[in-house]
Each structure stands twice: as C-alpha cells, then as structure tokens.
Amino acid sequence: MKPVSFGVVGVGGYARMHIYAVEVLEREGLGKLSSVVIRNPSKYRGEVARLEGKGVNIYRSFEDMLENEAGNVEIITLPVAIHQHKDMTIAALKTGFNVIVEKPPAVTIQDLDEMIRVERESPGFCAVGFQSQSECTVRSLKRRICEGELGEIREVVVKGRWKRLDSYYERNAWAGKFIYDGKYVLDGTVSNPLSHYLMNGLYFASMSWGEAANPVRVRAELYRAHRIEGEDTSCLEVEVENGARVFFFATLCGPTDEMPVHEVVGSKGVARWTKGQDVHIEYSDGRAEIIKDDGADGRIEVFRNAARYLRGADGEINCTLSMTRPFVLTLNGAYESAGAIRDIPKRYLTIRREGGSVSTLINGIVKIIDEAFKQRKLYSDLGVEWAYPTRYFSLKDYEFFKMSL
Ligand SMILES: NC(=O)c1ccc[n+]([C@@H]2O[C@H](COP(=O)([O-])OP(=O)(O)OC[C@H]3O[C@@H](n4cnc5c(N)ncnc54)[C@H](OP(=O)(O)O)[C@@H]3O)[C@@H](O)[C@H]2O)c1
Structure with a gap:
C-alpha cells in the first residue's frame, strides 16, 4: 500500500500528537509526514530543524499549504482551536483535500450542517478526532x-x-x-x-x-x-x-x-x-x-483508519x-x-x-x-x-x- 501523505496544521498543543501519530504510521509504511504549517517558527525552533532535517515541507500559513500541496498531501489534519474548525475544514475540502478535524468538529449545529453539506459536495472526506470510536472495546461493545x-x-x-x-x-x-x-x-x-x-x-x-x-x-x-x-x-x-x-x-x-x-x-x-x-x-x-x-492507542487509530479508508483497506470512517x-x-x-x-x-x-x-x-x-x-x-x-x-x-x-x- 502506497503511504498516505499527510499535512498537519500546527506543531504545538495537540498538534504534537497529530505529528506523532503520522510518524507512527510512517514507521509502519502506511503514512508519510509531507508538510506542516508552523505559523510561529521562532516558538518552535527545535521542531522546525527536526522536520526540515527529514525533508518535510514547512509553510508559514494554512493558505500556503492549500495552494502548494495539491497533488502531494492527501489528508490535511486540523488540531487547531475549536473556533477555527469550520472554516479550515471547509477550505480544505473545497480545495480537494481529505480532512481529519479534531473534536468537537463544530460547536453549533448550523456550522456542523454547513461542514456536512460541503463534504457531500466535495471529492474528499472529513474524519473527526473522537478517538473512542476507533477503539476496539468501544467498537466491539457497539457491535x-x-x-x-x-x-x-x-x-x-x-x-x-x-x-x-x-x-x-x-x-x-x-x-x-x-x-x-x-x-x-x-x-x-x-x-x-x-x-x-x-x-x-x-x-x-x-x-x-x-x-x-x-x-x-x-x-x-x-x-x-x-x-x-x-x-x-x-x-x-x-x-x-x-x-x-x-x-x-x-x-x-x-x-x-x-x-x-x-x-x-x-x-x-x-x-x-x-x-x-x-x-x-x-x-x-x-x-x-x-x-x-x-x-492500541485510539488517537493513532483515527489516523490509521483515515489512511486505510483512503486506500480502500477500511470500508468506513470510524467517526464521520x-x-x-x-x-x-x-x-x-x-x-x-x-x-x-x-x-x-x-x-x-x-x-x-x-x-x-x-x-x-x-x-x-x-x-x-x-x-x-x-x-x-x-x-x-x-x-x-x-x-x-x-x-x-x-x-x-x-x-x-x-x-x-
Ligand atoms: N482528541 C483528543 O483527545 C484531543 C486532545 C486535546 C485536544 N484536542 C483538540 O485539539 C485541538 C487543539 O487543541 P489545543 O488545546 O492543542 O489548542 P492550542 O493550544 O490552541 O494549540 C493549537 C495549535 O495549532 C496551531 N495553529 C492554530 N491555527 C494555526 C494556523 N492557522 N496555522 C498554523 N498553526 C496553527 C497553534 O500554533 P501556535 O502555537 O503558533 O499558536 C498551536 O500549536 C482542539 O480542537 C482540541 O479540542 C483533542
């Protein structure tokens, strides 16, 4: 299976977990960390150097990543502040990317409905970072x-x-x-x-x-x-x-x-x-x-599921x-x-x-x-x-x- 190419927005806060999860998939040959948005490089000097060292494309803004990564990045992940989820998910979907957005995907029903509408009209999918739905205990009990x-x-x-x-x-x-x-x-x-x-x-x-x-x-x-x-x-x-x-x-x-x-x-x-x-x-x-x-760590399984779904190895996204x-x-x-x-x-x-x-x-x-x-x-x-x-x-x-x- 060709490794799925990921672009992560951010490197601080929970974005660290997103980068870790993609790097776990990278070691398994299932994923590749292709690009990362770091809007404040001076705040993250060590991480900038580490990522540059392994050939990751680093952008200063989300818009730059959207503009330059078409045809390269396949899944954009959004471990960003809650109030940014809707606009960034919609922008990424409309540009043709698949998305993993953190939970809660939105905090108002009108925002979520708009995201669902855009996803339906887009070629890509949007998975949500509610990781329990990717855990074997939760899935087996649900079954x-x-x-x-x-x-x-x-x-x-x-x-x-x-x-x-x-x-x-x-x-x-x-x-x-x-x-x-x-x-x-x-x-x-x-x-x-x-x-x-x-x-x-x-x-x-x-x-x-x-x-x-x-x-x-x-x-x-x-x-x-x-x-x-x-x-x-x-x-x-x-x-x-x-x-x-x-x-x-x-x-x-x-x-x-x-x-x-x-x-x-x-x-x-x-x-x-x-x-x-x-x-x-x-x-x-x-x-x-x-x-x-x-x-298994559900937080990583969210990424594995999205990658496998994209390659047709999983039949469904665990949390849509x-x-x-x-x-x-x-x-x-x-x-x-x-x-x-x-x-x-x-x-x-x-x-x-x-x-x-x-x-x-x-x-x-x-x-x-x-x-x-x-x-x-x-x-x-x-x-x-x-x-x-x-x-x-x-x-x-x-x-x-x-x-x-
Ligand atoms: N699934 C889980 O168990 C779990 C656990 C924790 C958090 N979360 C979710 O993860 C999300 C982030 O939470 P957090 O507490 O980590 O938030 P945070 O402290 O605000 O961190 C967000 C990170 O995203 C970066 N960022 C935001 N917008 C950006 C942009 N336009 N371009 C580049 N980088 C950008 C920030 O960069 P700067 O440092 O430069 O500001 C920061 O590194 C939330 O949705 C939260 O609910 C999920």
Missing part, C-alpha cells in the same frame, strides 16, 4: 448493541472527573471561553475535554452501526468553579429518539484525574466500561462476557461528521436548557496553589457525581446546595444556535 445482544437500550450513564489547574486555561487564548474572536467556542466539559464520553453515550444509545442516537430533548445544568467564561462542571439528561436516556456527569474540578466510566443498560444486559480497561457485560440470562482492551450531529445538537440543547452558566460560590470550593499554578476543587464533587450516576439524577434533583434546576429543551426542528451569556 453487540447493534446485534441486539443487550436488548433494547434503555439508559447510558457516563461520568468523568478530571482535575484542571489554572495553567490549563492559560495555555492559549481560547481555553475556557464561551466566545473567542467573535465565534462560539463553548469550551468546557461538554464540548471539549470530556466530550468523548458524551459522544460515547449517544453512540451506545443507538442500535444502528455507524450512528449516534438523535436527541429529542435535553435537560442540563452548567456551572463554573474556575474563574473562566465557560463551564467546568455539567450534568445532562438526554432523551433520544428510540426512548433511551443518556446521562452525562462531568467536572474539571475533581481531586484527581479519573478514567471516565460508562454504563449501558439494555433490556437483556448491562455493560460497564472504564476508559482504558476491558468491557464487562452481564447478561440477564446469567452469562458474563469480557471484551478485552487491545492496548454526520455521526457527530447528535452530539452537536445535544451540546446546543444543553446550553439552551441551562440558559446560563452558574458560578459555584467560593464557600463550596477549595482553591490552592499547586504545581506552579492553582487548583480548584468543588468540595464533595466525587460523592455528588457518584450519587448522580447511581440515582440518574441531575445535581439540582439531588438537592446539591449550589445547583439550580433547569427545564427540558426540545430539539425538534432545531437548526440554529444563538445565545449570549
């Missing part, structure tokens, strides 16, 4: 769900507790923002770091292969404990088309980073999966099954733009339902200096999320003192997000 092994899916419940210091929000200009550069970012647990797990919740709730379940209505609460514009703590209850409910409980103000936990409840069994571990299924007829984690439409609808529905991002008052927080930065802990958040997960209740339903009740928001015919804080 069981689609084959009806778990019966009708009734509930998918997900919890994720991470700890993010202030330095996380200081790493770039858009982190923690609701709007940046005049565009929605909606940066937070739902759209960004823990978004994989909401995506998984919707993916497991659908019994159709290659699809996530469409949300019908959403009830959500959004909070901030850090001094940011966006949210860092959330809970969602999502009713999906087939009647199942998806619950998502998340915070970036936990005491430690924990691997997110998923529970899929069907009429014929329950599956439990903690990210990075095996899937455990208990069937109602008394059988038990373990789906082994193969140890269309597959993420229920996710983006749910994200917009969550903001519509919450109406606002509520501050968690300081008396409920422990804020202290840590690791050259500052940590923010919501007191009791581990217990709160465990209880919410167990009871399938939002924080206000549990009577958490800092929580505000919200109403369901219907997503029927919803096609435009517009909101200010």
Whole structure:
C-alpha cells in the first residue's frame, strides 16, 4: 500500500500528537509526514530543524499549504482551536483535500450542517478526532448493541472527573471561553475535554452501526468553579429518539484525574466500561462476557483508519461528521436548557496553589457525581446546595444556535 501523505496544521498543543501519530504510521509504511504549517517558527525552533532535517515541507500559513500541496498531501489534519474548525475544514475540502478535524468538529449545529453539506459536495472526506470510536472495546461493545445482544437500550450513564489547574486555561487564548474572536467556542466539559464520553453515550444509545442516537430533548445544568467564561462542571439528561436516556456527569474540578466510566443498560444486559480497561457485560440470562482492551492507542487509530479508508483497506470512517450531529445538537440543547452558566460560590470550593499554578476543587464533587450516576439524577434533583434546576429543551426542528451569556 502506497503511504498516505499527510499535512498537519500546527506543531504545538495537540498538534504534537497529530505529528506523532503520522510518524507512527510512517514507521509502519502506511503514512508519510509531507508538510506542516508552523505559523510561529521562532516558538518552535527545535521542531522546525527536526522536520526540515527529514525533508518535510514547512509553510508559514494554512493558505500556503492549500495552494502548494495539491497533488502531494492527501489528508490535511486540523488540531487547531475549536473556533477555527469550520472554516479550515471547509477550505480544505473545497480545495480537494481529505480532512481529519479534531473534536468537537463544530460547536453549533448550523456550522456542523454547513461542514456536512460541503463534504457531500466535495471529492474528499472529513474524519473527526473522537478517538473512542476507533477503539476496539468501544467498537466491539457497539457491535453487540447493534446485534441486539443487550436488548433494547434503555439508559447510558457516563461520568468523568478530571482535575484542571489554572495553567490549563492559560495555555492559549481560547481555553475556557464561551466566545473567542467573535465565534462560539463553548469550551468546557461538554464540548471539549470530556466530550468523548458524551459522544460515547449517544453512540451506545443507538442500535444502528455507524450512528449516534438523535436527541429529542435535553435537560442540563452548567456551572463554573474556575474563574473562566465557560463551564467546568455539567450534568445532562438526554432523551433520544428510540426512548433511551443518556446521562452525562462531568467536572474539571475533581481531586484527581479519573478514567471516565460508562454504563449501558439494555433490556437483556448491562455493560460497564472504564476508559482504558476491558468491557464487562452481564447478561440477564446469567452469562458474563469480557471484551478485552487491545492496548492500541485510539488517537493513532483515527489516523490509521483515515489512511486505510483512503486506500480502500477500511470500508468506513470510524467517526464521520454526520455521526457527530447528535452530539452537536445535544451540546446546543444543553446550553439552551441551562440558559446560563452558574458560578459555584467560593464557600463550596477549595482553591490552592499547586504545581506552579492553582487548583480548584468543588468540595464533595466525587460523592455528588457518584450519587448522580447511581440515582440518574441531575445535581439540582439531588438537592446539591449550589445547583439550580433547569427545564427540558426540545430539539425538534432545531437548526440554529444563538445565545449570549
Ligand atoms: N482528541 C483528543 O483527545 C484531543 C486532545 C486535546 C485536544 N484536542 C483538540 O485539539 C485541538 C487543539 O487543541 P489545543 O488545546 O492543542 O489548542 P492550542 O493550544 O490552541 O494549540 C493549537 C495549535 O495549532 C496551531 N495553529 C492554530 N491555527 C494555526 C494556523 N492557522 N496555522 C498554523 N498553526 C496553527 C497553534 O500554533 P501556535 O502555537 O503558533 O499558536 C498551536 O500549536 C482542539 O480542537 C482540541 O479540542 C483533542
């Protein structure tokens, strides 16, 4: 198989992972790092020298890469800021390239729909960097769900507790923002770091292969404990088309980073999966099954899948733009339902200096999320003192997000 030629936009932040992934494929003879956009070469002197040394074409702007790499680069990868995803994806598709865009592909349904439209009219494809959909555990569990092994899916419940210091929000200009550069970012647990797990919740709730379940209505609460514009703590209850409910409980103000936990409840069994571990299924007829984690890194598998798809070795893209439409609808529905991002008052927080930065802990958040997960209740339903009740928001015919804080 002829190695697939990649062009990566950026070398800092998550772009480092994109370059690493392409170089893994390069060593396997499946990919080639052909070009990279480095808009601030003085910031990345070592990497510029290393890449130049191996003959990678380096451009100062994305537009230069588009102009000069037709016929050379086959897949452009976009590990760039969230608010840049739409315009850059569309520009790359319209110029004839295939694209891997990072998650979330867009944060408004109107932007995602435009990207889907352009992809349909373009020769190329756009894969999305939701890497769980490229992991063997997630794919095997999804296969069981689609084959009806778990019966009708009734509930998918997900919890994720991470700890993010202030330095996380200081790493770039858009982190923690609701709007940046005049565009929605909606940066937070739902759209960004823990978004994989909401995506998984919707993916497991659908019994159709290659699809996530469409949300019908959403009830959500959004909070901030850090001094940011966006949210860092959330809970969602999502009713999906087939009647199942998806619950998502998340915070970036936990005491430690924990691997997110998923529970899929069907009429014929329950599956439990903690990210990075095996899937455990208990069937109602008394059988038990373990789906082994193969140890592969999903972040690299996204690239392998795109390369193999391009060469006809894989029959499908593991996470397509269309597959993420229920996710983006749910994200917009969550903001519509919450109406606002509520501050968690300081008396409920422990804020202290840590690791050259500052940590923010919501007191009791581990217990709160465990209880919410167990009871399938939002924080206000549990009577958490800092929580505000919200109403369901219907997503029927919803096609435009517009909101200010
Ligand atoms: N799949 C995952 O698990 C995962 C994990 C982390 C992040 N992500 C996603 O990855 C994306 C990037 O996140 P991040 O936190 O790394 O963002 P970031 O801190 O803003 O880094 C983005 C990088 O892209 C570069 N860049 C942006 N626009 C560019 C342009 N027009 N030309 C050249 N370089 C450009 C930046 O260059 P400068 O340094 O010169 O500004 C920077 O190196 C986001 O969509 C995020 O959600 C995904």
